[in-house]
Amino acid sequence: MSLHTMQVTTGLDPLQVLEQEETHTLPDTETVLLNKIPWSSIAKGNTISRQDESLLQNYDKHSAEVKASILDEQGPVYAELFLRLLLQIHTPEHRAYIVALVDEMLTLDENYTSLFMGLRAVNPAYPFEPFVRLLSSSGGDKPAEDHYMSSTAAKILALLIVKSPSVDEDLPRAIFNWFNQRLHESHSVDETVFALSALQVLLRKNEYRIQFASKDGINQLLPLVRIDQHRQVLYQAVFSLWLLSFYRPVAAGHFPRTRAVQALSKLLGVVTADKVVRITILTLNNLAGRGRCCQEMIESGVLKKVNNLSSTAIADPELKAAVESLKTVLRTELQQMSSWERYLAELISGNLEWSISHKSERFWRENVLRFEDDKFRALGILTELMRVSTDENVISIALHDVGEFARYHPRGRTILDEIPDVKVAVMAHLDSPSPLIQRHALLCLQKMMITNWEFLPTSVEDGHEAASPVAAQ
Numbered sequence: 001m002s003l004h005t006m007q008v009t010t011g012l013d014p015l016q017v018l019e020q021e022e023t024h025t026l027p028d029t030e031t032v033l034l035n036k037i038p039w040s041s042i043a044k045g046n047t048i049s050r051q052d053e054s055l056l057q058n059y060d061k062h063s064a065e066v067k068a069s070i071l072d073e074q075g076p077v078y079a080e081l082f083l084r085l086l087l088q089i090h091t092p093e094h095r096a097y098i099v100a101l102v103d104e105m106l107t108l109d110e111n112y113t114s115l116f117m118g119l120r121a122v123n124p125a126y127p128f129e130p131f132v133r134l135l136s137s138s139g140g141d142k143p144a145e146d147h148y149m150s151s152t153a154a155k156i157l158a159l160l161i162v163k164s165p166s167v168d169e170d171l172p173r174a175i176f177n178w179f180n181q182r183l184h185e186s187h188s189v190d191e192t193v194f195a196l197s198a199l200q201v202l203l204r205k206n207e208y209r210i211q212f213a214s215k216d217g218i219n220q221l222l223p224l225v226r227i228d229q230h231r232q233v234l235y236q237a238v239f240s241l242w243l244l245s246f247y248r249p250v251a252a253g254h255f256p257r258t259r260a261v262q263a264l265s266k267l268l269g270v271v272t273a274d275k276v277v278r279i280t281i282l283t284l285n286n287l288a289g290r291g292r293c294c295q296e297m298i299e300s301g302v303l304k305k306v307n308n309l310s311s312t313a314i315a316d317p318e319l320k321a322a323v324e325s326l327k328t329v330l331r332t333e334l335q336q337m338s339s340w341e342r343y344l345a346e347l348i349s350g351n352l353e354w355s356i357s358h359k360s361e362r363f364w365r366e367n368v369l370r371f372e373d374d375k376f377r378a379l380g381i382l383t384e385l386m387r388v389s390t391d392e393n394v395i396s397i398a399l400h401d402v403g404e405f406a407r408y409h410p411r412g413r414t415i416l417d418e419i420p421d422v423k424v425a426v427m428a429h430l431d432s433p434s435p436l437i438q439r440h441a442l443l444c445l446q447k448m449m450i451t452n453w454e455f456l457p458t459s460v461e462d463g464h465e466a467a468s469p470v471a472a473q
Helices: 014-018 039-044 050-059 064-088 092-108 110-117 129-137 144-163 170-185 189-202 206-214 217-224 231-245 248-253 260-267 274-287 293-299 302-310 317-336 339-349 361-388 392-408 412-417 420-427 435-449
Strands: none
Touching: 039 050, 050 064, 064 092, 064 110, 064 129, 092 110, 092 144, 110 144, 129 144, 129 170, 144 170, 144 189, 170 189, 170 206, 170 217, 189 206, 189 231, 206 217, 206 231, 206 248, 217 231, 217 260, 231 248, 231 260, 231 274, 260 274, 260 293, 260 302, 274 293, 274 302, 274 317, 293 302, 293 317, 293 339, 302 317, 339 361, 361 392, 361 420, 392 412, 392 420, 392 435, 412 420, 412 435, 420 435
16 A cells, blocks of 8 residues: 655655665575475485375476365375475475475465364374474574575464464464574574564464563564664564554553654654555554553654644555544543643653743743652753754753753752753853854853842743843842
8 A cells, every 4th residue: 555645754764775676595485496306316215205206296386276276185185294294304405395385385375274283183293393393493504495494484383373272382482482583693684574474473363462572572573673674674573563562461561661662653754664654653553542652652752743644645544544543542642641741741752842831930830849750850851852952942942941940940050050960961052053052051051040030031032132140140
């Protein structure tokens, strides 16, 4: 679905540089199935029986329609054959081919998993053990076939687990451990994409969503949710978060313990890739109303970014509905917050604007003592914004608010004297190239120095010069 009409003009999309064709380091199932396996020679070596050879010759290299017809008639026979050969054959190229046949089979119709499930009576190791063994076949400098086998076996195993009415708890744990290992050892985009594909299959069911989240799975995904990440990796990482967000206990209980909302917020307005924007909005929409997620979205500036998206022409009706729904929920949440909560949320977002909170004398008289909360957290945020922000408006407002704290708090000047970092940050802007920042820095410093602050003008947005410290005292 195209979202070209809703792209935000914020400069070059960092992902556009990754749009060029890349050389794939791992084969996919279609590529593996192009190989020609000498079944006759293998049978002569007694690795497989003549009957196995006959079955393989009758099935291999046929169209999907022919294979489906064969499976409809002899499905259990071929399911047993493939599982047995995975335990029986040890040549990597040949085993990879069998794995590819199973993957192709289940891609053709996931209901074929029932053919494998029916083999438990034949062998207690079926259907899971042959694929569990392959999980450890990748890593280090092993051949590409081994990496393909491991990743595709994980995806097949995940599908078998999801389709099974009950499984040993060690099976999903094995995939989660494999996934974590793959993320740490991955040396290519392909390896990461394969790993995420396997994980996504398992995250279809709530019981595995909660298991993954309980193993700190959300934090495992977050290093992949970056604006400079490869587009497909980024998409699949956010897609995994989207799957997790459907289960309320995970959305309300686990997401707020991470920086997931903040990571998703950073993508909006910067990343313009259609599918990434879409899945990001859908994920945030799922999280809205869950635990502290709404407050975190407001603090991260999601509402402003969603408002920007809402003002554009969105062709995708599902995305448009999600944007409007998210906007409504966040606006309602913002209205229900106290004036101090809204102010603090704005500080945390870093997107300061000349709202009533900054200009209202009533706000400052009623809330100035709240600055003492959490060891003067608000002052710390304002100081950090003065240091790191490059936005003229944000710096000016931060300087203004520090000055208002000095004016309205009974011990404002004394407290600021005890926190030297604040004064250092203010004085650093006295020689700013921006006349607006200079004026706000001077006025802020005057408020920090004087006693009779009522002689000072309440704002300098109109361009009036601030009174000198001497004149004010």
